[in-house]
Amino acid sequence: MQCILEKVHGPFSNFIRAQTTSSIFLLVATITALWWANSAYSAFYLELINTPIGFIVGDLEIRATFKHIINDGLMVIFFFSLV
Structure with a gap:
């Protein structure tokens, strides 16, 4: 089992580290x-991206929509992964 993982780890690691990988995922x-926003399922798409999610710990409440998390969180990770 260890041998199989070692054979897969190298190519997978190179694929993830390649600069084109981030571009392919973004595209x-x-x-x-x-497609989703302009299809017959657009109402579900708009509902999903505007769904609030968050958590509460004591008096601290953090809440944001999926759209906000994608715009401010995931895009930061994407652009820092290009460095």
Whole structure:
């Protein structure tokens, strides 16, 4: 079992570290979002991206929509992964 993981780890690690990987994921996500937002399922898409999520710990309440998390959180991770 260890031998199989070692054979897979190298190519997978190189794929993830490649600069084109981030671009491919961003392109696929963009095309999917554009299709979804302009299809018959657009109402569900708008409902999903505007769904509030968060957590409460004592008096601290953190709440944001999926759209906010994607715009401010995941895009930061994406751009820092290019460095």
